[in-house]
Amino acid sequence: MAERILPQENAVLRHERIELLEHWLFALSGLILIFSGFGELPMFKRFLVTELPLMSWSGDYFLHLKIHYLAAVIFVSVAVFHLVYHGLLGHRGLIPKKGDLGASGKTILSFAGIGREPKSGKYLPEQRLAYLYMALVAGILIATGLIKVVKNLPGIYLPPGLITVATLTHTIATVFFLLGVIAHLAALVLKVNRPLVRPIFTGKVDLDYVRLRHTLWYDELVALGQPDVIAGEDEPLEALAPLEGLEGGGGQAEEKPNGSKG
Amino acid sequence: MNDKITRRNFLKAGAALAIAGTGAGLPSPKEAFAKAGAYATVIDLTRCDGCQGEGIPKCVEACRVKNQGRFPEPVKPIRDLWPHKKHDDWSEKREVINTLTPYNWITVEKIQEGGKDLFVPRRCFHCDNPPCANLCPFGSLGKYETAAVVINPEICMGGAKCKAVCPWQIPQRQSGVGLYLKFQPLPMGGGVMYKCDLCQDLIEKEKPPACVAACRSRLGEKTPLHFGPRKVMEGLAETRRSEIGGAVYGKEENGGTSTLYVSLVPFSTISSRFKEAKGEIHFNPVSNRLSETNRYAGAFLAAPVLAAFGAIGLAVREKRAEKKGGR
Numbered sequence: 348m349a350e351r352i353l354p355q356e357n358a359v360l361r362h363e364r365i366e367l368l369e370h371w372l373f374a375l376s377g378l379i380l381i382f383s384g385f386g387e388l389p390m391f392k393r394f395l396v397t398e399l400p401l402m403s404w405s406g407d408y409f410l411h412l413k414i415h416y417l418a419a420v421i422f423v424s425v426a427v428f429h430l431v432y433h434g435l436l437g438h439r440g441l442i443p444k445k446g447d448l449g450a451s452g453k454t455i456l457s458f459a460g461i462g463r464e465p466k467s468g469k470y471l472p473e474q475r476l477a478y479l480y481m482a483l484v485a486g487i488l489i490a491t492g493l494i495k496v497v498k499n500l501p502g503i504y505l506p507p508g509l510i511t512v513a514t515l516t517h518t519i520a521t522v523f524f525l526l527g528v529i530a531h532l533a534a535l536v537l538k539v540n541r542p543l544v545r546p547i548f549t550g551k552v553d554l555d556y557v558r559l560r561h562t563l564w565y566d567e568l569v570a571l572g573q574p575d576v577i578a579g580e581d582e583p584l585e586a587l588a589p590l591e592g593l594e595g596g597g598g599q600a601e602e603k604p605n606g607s608k609g
Numbered sequence: 610m611n612d613k614i615t616r617r618n619f620l621k622a623g624a625a626l627a628i629a630g631t632g633a634g635l636p637s638p639k640e641a642f643a644k645a646g647a648y649a650t651v652i653d654l655t656r657c658d659g660c661q662g663e664g665i666p667k668c669v670e671a672c673r674v675k676n677q678g679r680f681p682e683p684v685k686p687i688r689d690l691w692p693h694k695k696h697d698d699w700s701e702k703r704e705v706i707n708t709l710t711p712y713n714w715i716t717v718e719k720i721q722e723g724g725k726d727l728f729v730p731r732r733c734f735h736c737d738n739p740p741c742a743n744l745c746p747f748g749s750l751g752k753y754e755t756a757a758v759v760i761n762p763e764i765c766m767g768g769a770k771c772k773a774v775c776p777w778q779i780p781q782r783q784s785g786v787g788l789y790l791k792f793q794p795l796p797m798g799g800g801v802m803y804k805c806d807l808c809q810d811l812i813e814k815e816k817p818p819a820c821v822a823a824c825r826s827r828l829g830e831k832t833p834l835h836f837g838p839r840k841v842m843e844g845l846a847e848t849r850r851s852e853i854g855g856a857v858y859g860k861e862e863n864g865g866t867s868t869l870y871v872s873l874v875p876f877s878t879i880s881s882r883f884k885e886a887k888g889e890i891h892f893n894p895v896s897n898r899l900s901e902t903n904r905y906a907g908a909f910l911a912a913p914v915l916a917a918f919g920a921i922g923l924a925v926r927e928k929r930a931e932k933k934g935g936r
Contacts, residue, residue, distance in 0.1 A: 365923065388746050389768030393796075395692060408744055408774055409898040416905040423909060424916035431920035436927060496906050499899055501738045501864060507751025511764065514748030 350469070352568050358551040359568065361469070365432070367550055372425045377528065379418035380488075384521050386411035416496070423489055440469050443479050447472035458537060469564040477531065484524045491517035647737075647756040648812060649842035649867040650821065652730055653849055654874070656833035659717050659728035663827075666717040668730060668834065669706050671823030673713065675808065679762070680712050681801060683785025691796040696784035708889060711783035711803035715820050718890055720882040722874050729879065730834070731890055732805040732820070733758060733779045734859055734866035740899055741771035741780065749802075756839065756867035757807035764788060766798030776863050776895040780804040807867075839867060846871050864897030 352359050362370075386405055391397055397406040404410060450465045450472035457464040465472070494513040498505050534540045539560070546552040558565045660666040680703070687696050699705070703712040715732035739758045742750035749765040752758050760771070760780065766789050772780045780802040789798025808818035816822070817836040824834040835845055846857045846869040855873040859866045872879065876892035883890045 387744065389770040389773070392773075393690070393693070393768070393799075408770060409740075409901065412744070412899075412902045413905070416902055416908075420905065420908045420912045424912040427913040428916040428920045431917045432924050435921065435924035493909060496909055499738075499743045500903055500906060501897075501900070504752060504754050507748075507753070507759070507761075510742075510751065511748035511761070514746065515764075518746050 350568070351571065352554060353551065354554075356551065357554045359554055359557045359565075360550055361546040361552040361557075362550040364550065367547070369425055369429055370547060372421055373429075376418045376421040376425065377524070380415060380422055381521065381525055381528070383411045383415040383418060387415065388518070419492055419496075422485075423493075426485060426489060441475055441478040443475040444472070447475050451476055458539070464560070466562040467560060467564070468567070469561060471560075477527070481524075481527050481531075484520055484527055487520045488517060488524060491520065647754060647839045647867060648807075648836060649756060649839040649869060650735075650807075650818070651835040651842050651846050651849070652868065652870045653833040653835070654727060654729060654870060654872040654879075655849075655853055655855070656828070656831055657717065657728040657730060659719055659726065660827065665706060666730075667823040667827045668820035669713065669715055669717060671819040672715045672732075672805070673706075675819040676714060681762075681783040681786040681803065683783060683800075684790060685785060687785035688793065690784065690799045697782040697800060698784055699781070700783065700785070709779060709781050709804070711781050711801075714803065714805040718883070718888055720879065720886060720888070722878060722882055727874060727879065727882075729883075729890060730820075731777075732868075733807070734777065734863070734868040735805075735807050736863045736897075737865040737867065738863075738897055738899055740774040740776075740863075740897070743899060744774050745771055753809060755807070755809060755812045757809040757812065759806040759809050760802055760804060762787060762801045762803075765801045767800030767802055768798055769802060771802055774898075777891070778889065842867075842869060858892050862895040864900060 349363055350360050385391070387408060391402075392406040397403050450467075453462055454464045454471065454473055456462050470478075491513040494505070494509070495517060497503055498510055498513075535544060542553050542556040542560075557568075660668075663670075681700065683698065683700050685700075687698055690696050697711075699710040699712055702710070706713050707716060707718065709716055709731065715730060717728050717730045720727050720729070735756045735758050737756075739750070739752055742752045742758050746768070747764055747766050749761050750758060750771060751761065765787055767782050767784065767787055769780070769782050772778050772782070781804065782800045782802050784800035787798070787801035789800065792798065808816075808820075811818060817825075821832075821834045821836040825832040835842060837845075843860065846860070849855075849871045850857050853871070853873045855871060856876055858870040858872070858876045859868045870876070870892070880891045880893055
């Protein structure tokens, strides 16, 4: 893993290019799958989407199916790549740990001003839970989707009961997938999460943000040996004003103006 | 008449056709995927007289009698299907027999060609690779090995997608009935779709569909409706086509169907006559649009395998780099 502190840029390299590519291919194919999936429901014509400018094509179920297949090929391939690549390299950072549920609860309460957000590693506990949620939903969608692909082939006669279960599960799981995507994006409503937007485009996250919110990870990175950065640890953290409620964050600034980790 | 159809009887019929030299060795249609053992219907348009003088065609009557317990009983008043200011309600027009409705799953329509009446029975073709069943987002339609494509009214939401993707717009919707009512006032679904189920329950008891049995009861050997194993029916259709110098429709259309029309009048002419009469029937060439998408199915195997090999290669490279860099 190439994650490291970049002192010149006052940043930490959080994601490799491969991970960024995985994320965006997964995200784009996922969004296309949601749109084309909803296009397979008889709703675009019903709700007059087909009447919108340049959207008359959206009533064509067969066209949606083609788009859905092509996006699904990318989606499934990225999922396979993700499992094999990170599995072989032993990356476990996003796999939920014991205590994540409680820590997530504390984090959410801290947003409401109750208590403080627990110290975190590279990933927050709620990110690990969200990962598990999306992995489960994506797994269900892929498994049921593949049954549907097989079912569409000529000369294949699957039991009608299996088709009904697979189809309904796929349709319902799509709703849960959409809810997951909405929750993923809604996290950005909280200012405290916004420093995580930059790294998903550039791979680099603000060093001061890491120092305050991903304290455990920061400590690991420092332990790797970054003397000039360690020297900068005492620098003021005015830029972190939005990070209220964090242990050592802005909310604590009144007690400890230097923003020390507490 | 003994309604029971046995495989032995079918095989006998098939053997007779083979002896006649017309049923054997027929090339398989390019795009037909019917599983061996499936059944099929032959509709011989040269023999259908529309049951003139009977008041109601026997096939239509038999279908309605057999299925009357399954016809929809909508809850009224029926809400419009928002945002549209309409809904589908045939419950006050149950007597209509000249078109397909939720209460009329087979119809016999009439056109004039060459100064003569031509009667055309019409119901679900029971396609080999049915878009209606494959694309239903609720899995409400099943395709059985008998060839029957059957709607499950218990889980049908009435979105009418099956009708939209059917090349012949066969399924018909009745609003005010079915699962969608449980979601009201949410604007989801619109009723239940209805169509011929090929009398799947009778086939399972080795009996022919009600329409076929009724027609045979009236006309005996001159019946225009025949039902039996697919290969036998294909042979029968071909024999008859050859005898009259006509054409067969339904064998390859939409990827192959289990309903084979035989006609002396060219099907393009029949289509034109119905178009002139603003009728719903057509006998145009129809390709199976699912086959366009099925071309990509292989990619679901190939692309993830490539992705896995790519991942292995990159992971190995990463590990080597880590070792080399002492990371």
